[in-house]
Amino acid sequence: MNLTIHASFLPHDDPEASLAFYRDVLGFEVRNDVGQGKMRWITVGPPDQPGTSIVLDPPAANPGITDDERRTIAEMMAKGTFAMLLLATPDLDATFERLQAGDADVVQEPTDQPYGVRDCAVRDPAGNLIRIQEVR
Template structure:
């Protein structure tokens, strides 16, 4: 079986703030910007990985979701309790400095982990945790 990751999804509550962060701070390129039924999906990705997209979607992107479910998802997002994404980088310290200097909310400064990476963590504007890891074994 030959399978590869195509897209991953991150819930965001403000697409314009998310776009400014993912495009302008992280340097990801915008690949798609789609509106449908009052919702918006932005697809961004690394120029180094043209076949992998990160979709910035509304919390609970389901037109049939109940108001109570939408409220519950918005509350989880606001608390930063939804899962985020791990990125790889060739220089964790430089990546950390760039994101911090652009105003990124620091969760963890660069740290050597026992599982073979040096990583750091931030929250995106919606509260999702993003980790940036540099392999120490290469």
């Protein structure tokens, strides 16, 4: 089997704040932006990886969930426990400086982890945890 990761979904509750974070702070390109108001599906990704994308989607738009489930998702997003993304960079310190300059919500500064990686963690505007590992 020959599989690749094409897209992964992360929830958002503020499309403009999400755009500012993923486009302006992380430097991802916007590949698609459909819908209107808070009901927008925004596809972003690294400019040098056209086949890999993140789709920022409004969880309230899912017709298959109940109001109680929507409330639970909103609560988990607010706590930063609903979704997570792991990114990689060859220069963690420079990436972290850019995150700080973009007023990212820092969870953990660059740290040498006991399991052998050096990484940091921030939250995106929707509360999603973004960990970034240094990969050389």
